[in-house]
Amino acid sequence: MNLLRTSENSQPTTAQTGAQPRTPVLLFINGTWRPAASTHTFADINPTTRLSYATVADGNVSDIESAIAAAKAAQPAWEALPPAARSGFFYKAAEIFQSSQEKFVNALVEETGSGLGKAMFECSLIPLALREAAALTTRATGEILPSNIPGKVNTISRTAAGVVGVISPWNFPLYLSLRGFVYALALGNTAVLKPSEDSPISGGTILAELFEAAGLPSGVFNVVTCSRDKVKAVAAAMINDPRVARISFTGSTAVGREVATTSAAQFKRVVLELGGKNPVVVLDDADVDYAVNVAFFSAFLHQGQICMSADKIIVARNLYDSFVEKLIAKVSMFEPLEPSNPMAVIAPIINDRQLDRIDRLVKSARDAGATIHLGGEKLGPFYRPTVMTGVTRDMDIYREEIFGPVAFVMPADSEEEAIALANDTVYGLSSSIITGNATRGQILATQIEAGMVHVNDTCVHDEPHCPFGGMKASGWVGKWGASGAIEAFTEQRWISVQTVPRAFPF
Incomplete structure (x- = not known):
């Protein structure tokens, strides 16, 4: 037809x-x-x-x-x-x-x-x-x-x-x-x-x-x-x-x-x-494997070029090391491919302006002391999926929307610190909380300054009958x-x- x-x-x-x-x-x-x-x-x-x-x-x-x-x-x-x-x-x-x-x-x-x-x-x-x-x-x-x-x-x-x-x-x-x-x-x-x-x-x-x-x-x-x-x-x-x-x-x-x-x-x-600076908050009772899957989808779908994409992942201290190790292992499985390839998850960046901007944010953070565990480089029209730690509040990458296949992981020593880190942004579009206790997640969701909070699901989510929109900037x-x-x-x-x-x- x-x-x-x-x-x-x-x-x-x-x-x-x-x-x-x-x-x-x-x-x-x-x-x-x-x-x-x-x-x-x-x-x-x-x-x-x-x-x-x-x-x-x-x-x-x-x-x-x-x-x-x-x-x-x-x-x-x-x-x-x-x-x-x-x-x-x-x-x-x-x-x-x-x-x-x-x-x-x-x-x-x-x-x-x-x-x-x-x-x-x-x-x-x-x-x-x-x-x-x-x-x-x-x-x-x-x-x-x-x-x-x-x-x-x-x-x-x-x-x-x-x-x-x-x-x-x-x-x-x-x-x-x-x-x-x-x-x-x-x-x-x-x-x-x-x-x-x-x-x-x-x-x-x-x-x-x-x-x-x-x-x-x-x-x-x-x-x-x-x-x-x-x-x-x-x-x-x-x-x-x-x-x-x-x-x-x-x-x-x-x-x-x-x-x-x-x-x-x-x-x-x-x-x-x-824009958004959307966090995934992983609480101390979360299933780490599931949390990694949620974080990966949230951060890397469409090369992170989504207003709801998560580039800030906040993980309870007791799960932090395991989470980082497993996230690196998962991300390493996905190299950039041409989008017509049925196996493509990481595809090209929309244009050279955006590609250069992503690289600038990553390299600036690295030069200021952050650690690049994986990725961190341009490959023609692609940007290799990148996992970072050691990002601090004074870095541009902490404040600015990345809009690329880059995620940084931060530890939190308490529920209160995790929420504070999630809210430490001028943005407030979407957020995700991963927990073994859905009721706990729902209670904490009210403390996150975002128009949409998804408990035990990705922050990249929309349903046409629901009110979609953010708070703050x-x-x-x-x-x-x-x-x-x-x-x-x-x-x-x-x-x-x-x-x-x-x-x-x-």
């Missing part, structure tokens, strides 16, 4: 051409595929080969304004559809996705360097999110409240915010892009997506293909891709446009702060998922997921009706 139905204005898709997309890849605005207004393009780079994977339309401010205009025009009719009608598009998209999943997996592998396992894991979340969105269309319920005024009826309702501007990242591009807009669409909003320049296809145009195939009305969902050189101007145009009611952003804390500051000046609400205002979307993407309105004449004092 082809991903897209054929039509004159449809571009060739990965489903029709295989893993390598036919180029140039176009913008998707108001239900049509078009080149950038400037006709400029940019190279989408394969992280493994560091060669061009595709040529992509390089949108500019004019293109983002056209997309916003299309979304604004389409929004009233989209919101006016019966909930069941909106749901149908999401159910259809889920059906199409499952029948074409291999094409999405291939795009993630080729464009972002995702190992096959990670790509399949990411794709497993897509039908869940689409079906959760379908169920959300009837969940923005209202209230009838009593009044102190005789004969008055107070109704509280939820209406769509309007146009949602979405800026998404490259690391889990398919899921994080979808999550950024699909619940907003379910609630009657329309959207304009600007995917990362490192994943314009798997984080952008392939989703436009999916929803076009599902028959989504023109203008409801739009995608504008652009190069790194134009990101600031295009994003600023989206954020500053008064027709955009909400900004949905996933990315670094530094950029998120700029987004929040600019939006706040316009009293524009934002939903932010930002990891998130602000809204939550992702269906349960947070109603608050994030609707306006609460109070309408009162005076059913009998009211007596006024003058």
Whole structure:
């Protein structure tokens, strides 16, 4: 089954051409595929080969304004559809996705360097999110409240915010892009997506293909891709446009702060998922082998290039030596491989900027006295999985998000010290506690300053129906997921009706 139905204005898709997309890849605005207004393009780079994977339309401010205009025009009719009608598009998209999943997996592998396992894991979340969105269309319920005024009826309702501007990242591009807009669409909003320049296809145009195939009305969902050189101007145009009611952003804390500051000046609400310095806390009653498995998955899935990845592992003193020995042994089993290899767990780093940054953090810590037990070096586009000890608070690697296949292990002499180390960061996204006593873990979870704490499980975890988001410098205002979307993407309105004449004092 082809991903897209054929039509004159449809571009060739990965489903029709295989893993390598036919180029140039176009913008998707108001239900049509078009080149950038400037006709400029940019190279989408394969992280493994560091060669061009595709040529992509390089949108500019004019293109983002056209997309916003299309979304604004389409929004009233989209919101006016019966909930069941909106749901149908999401159910259809889920059906199409499952029948074409291999094409999405291939795009993630080729464009972002995702190992096959990670790509399949990411794709497993897509039908869940689409079906959760379908169920959300009837969940923005209202209230009838009593009044102190005789004969008055107070109704509280939820209406769509309007146009949602979405800026998404490259690391889990398919899921994080979808999550950024699909619940907003379910609630009657329309959207304009600007995917990362490192994943314009798997984080952008392939989703436009999916929803076009599902028959989504023109203008409801739009995608504008652009190069790194134009990101600031295009994003600023989206954020500053008064027709955009909400900004949905996933990315670094530094950029998120700029987004929040600019939006706040316009009293524009934002939903932010930002960086993390996520700990795995291993308590003194934990099963060491299980703790090592959790820590490995948490730290090294997708080469640690996940906002929830754990790079700080805090282990009770009585288990510390055994844990470090076993973690080193496990990590040593996984050398970097090309992502298309079915055995690939550690695949390439997304680009040279990130590769050099990881190496700088590791080498700086080593030079300051930390010990590298394994890894600690670049191998072409890869970074060898790295285990470190002896990291101290004065080192950059202790404070900064690494976003690479690097984990450092720290001992803790008490429960209190372990929690203090876990909280010793400006971030507060996700955390993990490993213990032989789940009740103990649940109690301690309330003391960790993070938006999400998972007891006896990895800190890299998401379920579409749960509220996803962080605290401190990891998130602000809204939550992702269906349960947070109603608050994030609707306006609460109070309408009162005076059913009998009211007596006024003058």
